[in-house]
Amino acid sequence: MGRKNKNMAFNQEKKKDQIIFAAMILFAKKGFAKTSMADIAKEAGIGKGTTYEYFKGKDQLFFATFQWFVDHCEKAATLSFTELAPKSGAEKIRVFSQSILNSLKGSEEFYPLVLEFWAATASSRYRDKMKKAFKDLYKRIGDVFVAIINEGIENNEFDPEIDIDSVVPAIVGVWDTIGLQAWFHDGSNDEFNMEKTMLSFTDLIIRGLLKKQ
Amino acid sequence: MGRKNKNMAFNQEKKKDQIIFAAMILFAKKGFAKTSMADIAKEAGIGKGTTYEYFKGKDQLFFATFQWFVDHCEKAATLSFTELAPKSGAEKIRVFSQSILNSLKGSEEFYPLVLEFWAATASSRYRDKMKKAFKDLYKRIGDVFVAIINEGIENNEFDPEIDIDSVVPAIVGVWDTIGLQAWFHDGSNDEFNMEKTMLSFTDLIIRGLLKKQ
Amino acid sequence: MGRKNKNMAFNQEKKKDQIIFAAMILFAKKGFAKTSMADIAKEAGIGKGTTYEYFKGKDQLFFATFQWFVDHCEKAATLSFTELAPKSGAEKIRVFSQSILNSLKGSEEFYPLVLEFWAATASSRYRDKMKKAFKDLYKRIGDVFVAIINEGIENNEFDPEIDIDSVVPAIVGVWDTIGLQAWFHDGSNDEFNMEKTMLSFTDLIIRGLLKKQ
Amino acid sequence: MGRKNKNMAFNQEKKKDQIIFAAMILFAKKGFAKTSMADIAKEAGIGKGTTYEYFKGKDQLFFATFQWFVDHCEKAATLSFTELAPKSGAEKIRVFSQSILNSLKGSEEFYPLVLEFWAATASSRYRDKMKKAFKDLYKRIGDVFVAIINEGIENNEFDPEIDIDSVVPAIVGVWDTIGLQAWFHDGSNDEFNMEKTMLSFTDLIIRGLLKKQ
DNA sequence: AATGAATGAGGGTTCATTCAT
DNA sequence: AATGAATGAACCCTCATTCAT
Structure with missing residues (x-):
């Protein structure tokens, strides 16, 4: 159980980073204003709503x-x-x-x-x-x-x-x-x-x- | 007539600058993305549509x-x-x-x-x-x-x-x-x-x- | 000019009422929650954004x-x-x-x-x-x-x-x-x-x- | 065995009621529309998905x-x-x-x-x-x-x-x-x-x- | 030339629901 | 049976832009 939780935590952290990297790539390429949350989700390979599980907005x-x-x-x-x-x-x-x-x-x-x-x-x-x-x-x-x-x-x-x-x-x-x-x-x-x-x-x-x- | 045209040109230049200054003030204060065209028009003391007479967008x-x-x-x-x-x-x-x-x-x-x-x-x-x-x-x-x-x-x-x-x-x-x-x-x-x-x-x-x- | 302004005010008031009536019809029929702003605009025969010219939200x-x-x-x-x-x-x-x-x-x-x-x-x-x-x-x-x-x-x-x-x-x-x-x-x-x-x-x-x- | 089944049924009934009460409290306090399924699950002290084991939606x-x-x-x-x-x-x-x-x-x-x-x-x-x-x-x-x-x-x-x-x-x-x-x-x-x-x-x-x- | 009412594309966000575990 | 991470449909709202006056 401990391992499992640890893995989950690890995976969550991993996904958070996934999103951050996707955001960084797009913010750098198109700028903050012109990057939509949908773009970021797509780049990160996740669903649009998932982003909001990890970041408030x-x-x-x-x-x-x-x-x-x-x-x-x-x-x-x-x-x-x-x-x-x-x-x-x-x-x-x-x-x-x-x-x-x-x-x-x-x-x-x-x-x-x-x-x-x-x-x-x-x-x-x-x-x-x-x-x-x-x-x-x-x-x-x-x-x-x-x-x-x-x-x-x-x-x-x-x-x-x-x-x-x-x-x-x-x-x-x-x-x-x-x-x-x-x-x-x-x-x-x-x-x-x-x-x-x-x-x-x-x-x-x-x-x-x-x-x- | 010549004078009038000249005046108009002068006024246009003046209004153009008016708009530019208004834009500069607001872009500096709130950033480009958060400044609306309406804000700028208001700051410049002109109508919302007028801005488009002087700038394409x-x-x-x-x-x-x-x-x-x-x-x-x-x-x-x-x-x-x-x-x-x-x-x-x-x-x-x-x-x-x-x-x-x-x-x-x-x-x-x-x-x-x-x-x-x-x-x-x-x-x-x-x-x-x-x-x-x-x-x-x-x-x-x-x-x-x-x-x-x-x-x-x-x-x-x-x-x-x-x-x-x-x-x-x-x-x-x-x-x-x-x-x-x-x-x-x-x-x-x-x-x-x-x-x-x-x-x-x-x-x-x-x-x-x-x-x- | 006075007349024109008056007419404009009148028309605005009229459009406000238009929107209110459209909203009333739909709120009554489908309830507040299930009525979208788009529905209301459509029912009132106006554009989606126009509603927000007359009501904050x-x-x-x-x-x-x-x-x-x-x-x-x-x-x-x-x-x-x-x-x-x-x-x-x-x-x-x-x-x-x-x-x-x-x-x-x-x-x-x-x-x-x-x-x-x-x-x-x-x-x-x-x-x-x-x-x-x-x-x-x-x-x-x-x-x-x-x-x-x-x-x-x-x-x-x-x-x-x-x-x-x-x-x-x-x-x-x-x-x-x-x-x-x-x-x-x-x-x-x-x-x-x-x-x-x-x-x-x-x-x-x-x-x-x-x-x- | 019979007892066990009975207990399960009893517990199910109990959990169903738990959920219903939680829902009532929140519907009363915030209204149906503003109450989320997540809110209800939290109030009932169960997982978000569990609600759907007892109610279709x-x-x-x-x-x-x-x-x-x-x-x-x-x-x-x-x-x-x-x-x-x-x-x-x-x-x-x-x-x-x-x-x-x-x-x-x-x-x-x-x-x-x-x-x-x-x-x-x-x-x-x-x-x-x-x-x-x-x-x-x-x-x-x-x-x-x-x-x-x-x-x-x-x-x-x-x-x-x-x-x-x-x-x-x-x-x-x-x-x-x-x-x-x-x-x-x-x-x-x-x-x-x-x-x-x-x-x-x-x-x-x-x-x-x-x-x- | 000047206006501002009207517009609708676009985007951020929520949340009911699903499903793999 | 129980869970909660993941999802995307749906929707409110903003705002750049247009156009009739």
């Missing part, structure tokens, strides 16, 4: 999708953090930077979803929760950066004059903008080299952080 | 607001450019940066509109036009920056090793990102100091660009 | 139907009252009674609607308003009766021992009950003679009211 | 509650009848009257259910069965009254001129109307005194029935 499903995304990002950020070997501050920044780049590169098709999320922070009923979640996410990733830079300052590698707290949000946000611009260039001829931009920017930042001789 | 009106926004941005960018006095490259960057900051600070309430534009870029029927417009806008602003930096390199102020073309999109995008994060913090207690972040970031960039002794 | 339309009914009843009661000639109390009661009977007889097909109203009084969101309206309606009709009886007592025709205020609600209610039972018998073989029942009952009441010699 | 369950109600009423009426001592006709009417009043007073919360039943006689698929059941119920109760009055006429207590068959339905119906009006007044300040109205009306009727000296 379209808004809540959207929010669940958002939460899935935030969790995913936090996991990605945490993972990268633990991978940081005891190298120089510059190296750490490069590794971290690269790891973010990797996770960006794997999910191009979901990028429009992030735009939907941003837009929703303005108009959704979950607006406050979403704002907070985004803020927290940025803070969490930013804190990693702050730690790296502080360490670098202590080690006499980075310049103590830098106003870390102010500058970090800008650095963290670069990833967003790179994804955004990659998206704007997607499908056009004049390609945007995400990787090159990322690396050059990282170099520039490091040059700016380093203590002047 | 909601999508086109949305696109018109987008175009208005892009034009506005381009004008702002151009304006700043002409204001650049013959100072050092670092000074120019600071002036340019400040001018962007000023235009950001003046239009907080319209910031969600940009989010709508970004989101629409993914799902709108005008998706390709919008992508292109955004790309062009970034390019145009970027070009100003590229020019400044190139000039700085020629003047032996900035380091020629910098891969300018790759790094500029990231720098330009950061301004968006700062606006975005300011928006996420809006309404919460832990305020985000847009100005400080912007200035610190500009400093960092300049430090990175400067030729090492 | 199905519930409000139902309530409007109820209000129409209450107004109609009050008018009927008032009318009868003014028709009462300066006859004996017994005669007045007979006239009043007959007038109620007449209005009952003319609207058999709408009788189920009253049942819907009663039922809705329990479960509708307008429950309190409906309760009050019914109470007021009964009171208003009852008051006519109270006046007649009081006059009869003053004229030494009716027995002063009668507890008028207590008994009148019962008498007034009997008319409902007669309609109800007529409805139960409708369509069956063993006909229910509403008229005879009404008259016999009226006689009985009068016998009870009259002063004993 | 929502309509049939509703009809079962109706039948339960009718049986209950008939039992109540029969009971009162046997309690009638060999008193005067007037006394019998008073006793009967009081006994109905008692059963009314004990079941205020279920009164809306009767309204649902009435409404359903118009729109339910069981409409004809329900009409007949109501007719029979009224007839059965009426017959008791007819018997009492006939006896009274034979005993020279009541006036032979009374058209008994016509007048009895009106008298019987009074109980409905008293319940109805009590329901309309429920929750308001200007209380309706059910008992007083009932007694005064009974008095009036008896005065009307009594032979004039």
